Amino acid sequence: xxxxxxxxxxxxxxxxxxxxxxxxxxxxxxxxxxxxxxxxxxxxxxxxxxxxxxxxxxxxxxxxxxxxxxxxxxxxxxxxxxxxxxxxxxxxxxxxxxxxxxxxxxxxxxxxxxxxxxxxxxxxxxxxxxxxxxxxxxxxxxxxxxxxxxxxxxxxxxxxxxxxxxxxxxxxxxxxxxxxxxxxxxxxxxxxxxxxxxxxxxxxxxxxxxxxxxxxxxxxxxxxxxxxxxxxxxxxxxxxxxxxxxxxxxxxxxxxxxxxxxxxx
Amino acid sequence: xxxxxxxxxxxxxxxxxxxxxxxxxxxxxxxxxxxxxxxxxxxxxxxxxxxxxxxxxxxxxxxxxxxxxxxxxxxxxxxxxxxxxxxxxxxxxxxxxxxxxxxxxxxxxxxxxxxxxxxxxxxxxxxxxxxxxxxxxxxxxxxxxxxxxxxxxxxxxxxxxxxxxxxxxxxxxxxxxxxxxxxxxxxxxxxxxxxxxxxxxxxxxxxxxxxxxxxxxxxxxxxxxxxxxxxxxxxxxxxxxxxxxxxxxxxxxxxxxxxxxxxxxxxxxxxxxxxxxxxxxxxxxxxxxxxxxxxxxxxxxxxxxxxxxxxxxxxxxxxxxxxxxxxxxxxx
Numbered sequence: 001x002x003x004x005x006x007x008x009x010x011x012x013x014x015x016x017x018x019x020x021x022x023x024x025x026x027x028x029x030x031x032x033x034x035x036x037x038x039x040x041x042x043x044x045x046x047x048x049x050x051x052x053x054x055x056x057x058x059x060x061x062x063x064x065x066x067x068x069x070x071x072x073x074x075x076x077x078x079x080x081x082x083x084x085x086x087x088x089x090x091x092x093x094x095x096x097x098x099x100x101x102x103x104x105x106x107x108x109x110x111x112x113x114x115x116x117x118x119x120x121x122x123x124x125x126x127x128x129x130x131x132x133x134x135x136x137x138x139x140x141x142x143x144x145x146x147x148x149x150x151x152x153x154x155x156x157x158x159x160x161x162x163x164x165x166x167x168x169x170x171x172x173x174x175x176x177x178x179x180x181x182x183x184x185x186x187x188x189x190x191x192x193x194x195x196x197x198x199x200x201x202x203x204x205x206x207x208x209x210x211x212x213x214x215x216x217x218x219x220x221x222x223x224x225x226x227x228x229x230x231x232x233x234x235x236x237x238x239x240x241x242x243x244x245x246x247x248x249x250x251x252x253x254x255x256x257x258x259x260x261x262x263x264x265x
Numbered sequence: 266x267x268x269x270x271x272x273x274x275x276x277x278x279x280x281x282x283x284x285x286x287x288x289x290x291x292x293x294x295x296x297x298x299x300x301x302x303x304x305x306x307x308x309x310x311x312x313x314x315x316x317x318x319x320x321x322x323x324x325x326x327x328x329x330x331x332x333x334x335x336x337x338x339x340x341x342x343x344x345x346x347x348x349x350x351x352x353x354x355x356x357x358x359x360x361x362x363x364x365x366x367x368x369x370x371x372x373x374x375x376x377x378x379x380x381x382x383x384x385x386x387x388x389x390x391x392x393x394x395x396x397x398x399x400x401x402x403x404x405x406x407x408x409x410x411x412x413x414x415x416x417x418x419x420x421x422x423x424x425x426x427x428x429x430x431x432x433x434x435x436x437x438x439x440x441x442x443x444x445x446x447x448x449x450x451x452x453x454x455x456x457x458x459x460x461x462x463x464x465x466x467x468x469x470x471x472x473x474x475x476x477x478x479x480x481x482x483x484x485x486x487x488x489x490x491x492x493x494x495x496x497x498x499x500x501x502x503x504x505x506x507x508x509x510x511x512x513x514x515x516x517x518x519x520x521x522x523x524x525x526x527x528x529x530x531x532x533x534x535x536x537x538x539x540x541x542x543x544x545x546x547x548x549x550x551x552x553x554x555x556x557x558x559x560x561x562x563x564x565x566x567x568x569x570x571x572x573x574x575x576x577x578x579x580x581x582x583x584x585x586x587x588x589x590x591x592x593x594x595x596x597x
Contacts, residue, residue: 117307118308118531118536119536120535121308121570121577125312128316128566129316210539213543225435232544235447242440245436246440249435
């Protein structure tokens with residue numbers, strides 16, 4: 001059918017930017033095995049050239065290599081945290097909606113409360129306890145609030161699903177709560193959850209970069225936010241650094257959002 | 266007289282409905298105060314626990330690993346870290362109520378609370394300008410996307426809004442600053458001490474841009490929902506101008522969703538304020554927080570995080586009360 005063919009093509013097109021971005025970064029990191037922060041002082045703040053395609057940053061680090069490494073590490077962090085958020089939030093929200101009553105009210109109220117929570121502030125708060133945060137610390141700080149939108153979404157969607165006739169029917173046939181959830185509710189949530197996965201992953205990419213930008217980079221100092229930080233400091237000398245940093249944050253976050261919509265019809 | 270000629274009783278504005286309205290607003294305000302207190306308590310407890318329960322001695326964090334055990338013991342006593350955890354927590358909560366977090370470690374003699382108080386004003390200015398700009402930008406965009414002023418071009422408004430909303434502030438702010446301040450010299454450079462008001466306005470409007478884009482999208486969608494409703498046609502038939510139809514008749518109906526968006530974006534706004542302050546090297550809560558983080562000035566760190574939480578909570582409560590004031594369904 002031409003309709004489903006069209007849908008498949010849309011899906012592939014929506015996934016393409018992220019796959020391309022991560023794929024190219026992966027190839028680049030494999031192609032040049034040196035550490036991204038390898039310095040070459042003679043090339044400091046150099047504009048783009050044949051040797052450094054995107055130019056060089058502070059101390060002559062090759063920007064393309066740094067961007068590639070930062071993209072890979074940033075997207076891995078975002079993927080892990082948003083999957084964790086979905087794994088905690090979706091069952092919680094769906095279960096609460098199936099149980100109705102007080103549990104539902106409490107989960108719903110907690111989500112409302114945490115939804116508008118200043119999560120960036122919360123991350124700084126949690127990171128205050130460590131001297132120099134590793135990527136694991138950053139992940140934990142984000143994971144503490146990442147489950148909330150998933151729980152909210154699952155709760156709202158399950159509220160609609162639970163009164164539909166196919167759920168009633170299988171309940172009448174004697175399906176247990178767990179079977180109802182696993183076989184009938186969760187599969188119907190998937191496309192919505194995928195969109196939220198993309199949005200959460202994008203928010204974490206930006207959040208990690210923002211933390212690095214204000215100085216709370218992970219201890220390896222490889223982050224898109226660090227590139228932006230250098231770029232702001234060298235705005236007059238080497239504007240390419242700033243533009244490269246801003247563009248790569250934009251590219252990674254928006255391609256993640258788009259990829260999340262691949263499962264959407 | 267046939268029944269259909271009778272005018273239905275309208276909700277007359279009597280003193281009694283006024284009292285009911287005020288009570289509704291007060292109850293909604295009370296609800297938001299409750300949930301705000303909860304947010305505040307969570308945030309404050311998180312700071313408290315992060316510094317005390319996680320592995321690592323706070324005194325060693327402050328003084329460095331080479332410090333002597335005696336020095337650390339003195340500092341621990343000064344920070345009250347030698348008491349038991351419940352006692353410390355009670356002490357902390359009392360400090361929270363009176364906003365007394367003890368003396369700054371790095372600037373002895375200055376209370377942490379007063380350092381934070383002096384940083385609160387610049388951040389509040391920034392946030393107020395951000396919210397004001399966001400509201401004006403969002404409402405204007407929403408009206409332009411639905412009104413007749415742009416003709417067929419009005420579909421572009423939505424596209425632009427989607428693009429602005431999808432661009433993280435972190436990428437947008439430095440790029441716009443580069444374009445406007447470095448390339449065209451329209452605006453002062455970041456960190457320019459003589460930037461003054463235009464610098465503040467620029468920084469504030471950058472902060473409000475994503476907020477405005479979100480508000481604009483929601484507002485435009487809400488306006489297009491009511492665009493064909495009979496009451497607007499009646500207003501038009503009675504000869505109201507386009508401006509009056511959209512501003513006086515349509516806009517009040519979508520104020521509820523608009524205020525809600527502004528409320529939910531406040532947390533993001535505070536995070537954005539940290540980035541903007543860092544970008545423009547402005548003094549403020551964010552800069553103080555980061556400085557306290559790096560110099561390990563624990564009382565100042567606690568105080569500044571609690572103060573930002575307070576700022577968030579107060580603005581959230583205002584947004585809640587505003588919502589109740591414009592939308593009777595929230596009051597109930």
